[in-house]
Amino acid sequence: MALRINIAKNLLTALQVKQAKPKEKEYLLGDGGNLFVRIRPNGSKYFEVIVRINSKKRRIF
Numbered sequence: 001m002a003l004r005i006n007i008a009k010n011l012l013t014a015l016q017v018k019q020a021k022p023k024e025k026e027y028l029l030g031d032g033g034n035l036f037v038r039i040r041p042n043g044s045k046y047f048e049v050i051v052r053i054n055s056k057k058r059r060i061f
Contacts, residue, residue: 016029022040026040
């Protein structure tokens with residue numbers, strides 16, 4: 001079994017995360033790899049990593 005690692009193309013910066021504004025619906029801000037920041041309508045922000053395990057997407061908060 002080969003292990004594939006996605007290298008981020010557009011690294012998220014602290015400034016990008018800090019300046020991300022809430023919208024009507026929650027959305028993801030990604031770095032081009034597996035790291036995302038979920039921004040919710042109430043302004044809360046959560047980091048999550050999305051990986052594939054046995055061909056299924058799994059989110060790690």
